[in-house]
Amino acid sequence: MTADIVKLHPRQTGEPVAMPDVRAVVGDMLVICVSVTAGLWAAWPVVEVDADGRVKAVGLRDGGIADPWALGASRLGHEPIVFRAVEHDAHALAAMGWRTWAARQAVVEAFAGIAKVSS
Structure with a gap:
């Protein structure tokens, strides 16, 4: 396995924080793009x-816990x-928690693979 080190630059002081209107319940998994340039998607x-x-x-x-928008608010470029x-x-x-993917499509495919099948 290989990995790239990606530097995530903090939000500049005074820069507004974008807070997308994402609805969820406790136990759901939130996936956000934390680096548009690297195409890095992460799940929490x-x-x-x-x-x-x-x-x-x-x-x-x-x-611990964290505000998800503070983790990547200045880099959010995708829904x-x-x-x-x-x-x-x-x-x-x-098991998907804290994993990363290189593309939105890879995220969708990974979660589709664990979806419950409707009968």
């Missing part, structure tokens, strides 16, 4: 939403994607 489990279902916090690998927990195998969805 949703751990907190507000009363309207807007994502307020995602879980970090170390057990975030929420994958619903009720539509995916629970163990497979959990």
Whole structure:
């Protein structure tokens, strides 16, 4: 396996933070593009939403939580994607957390592979 080191530059002081209107429930998976130039998409489990279902916090690998828009707000260049927990195998969805993909299509294909089949 190979990896590239990608430098994610912080938001400039005073720069407005774009907060997309993404609706979810706790347990869903939020995938955002954290670097448009690198085409880097990353997934985080949703751990907190507000009363309207807007994502307020995602879980970090170390057990902490973070504001997802602060993780990549200055680099958001594509529509975030929420994958619903009720539509995916629970163990497979959990395994998707903190993974990265090089393209939106790769994300869609990965989550389609763990979707529950409707009968």
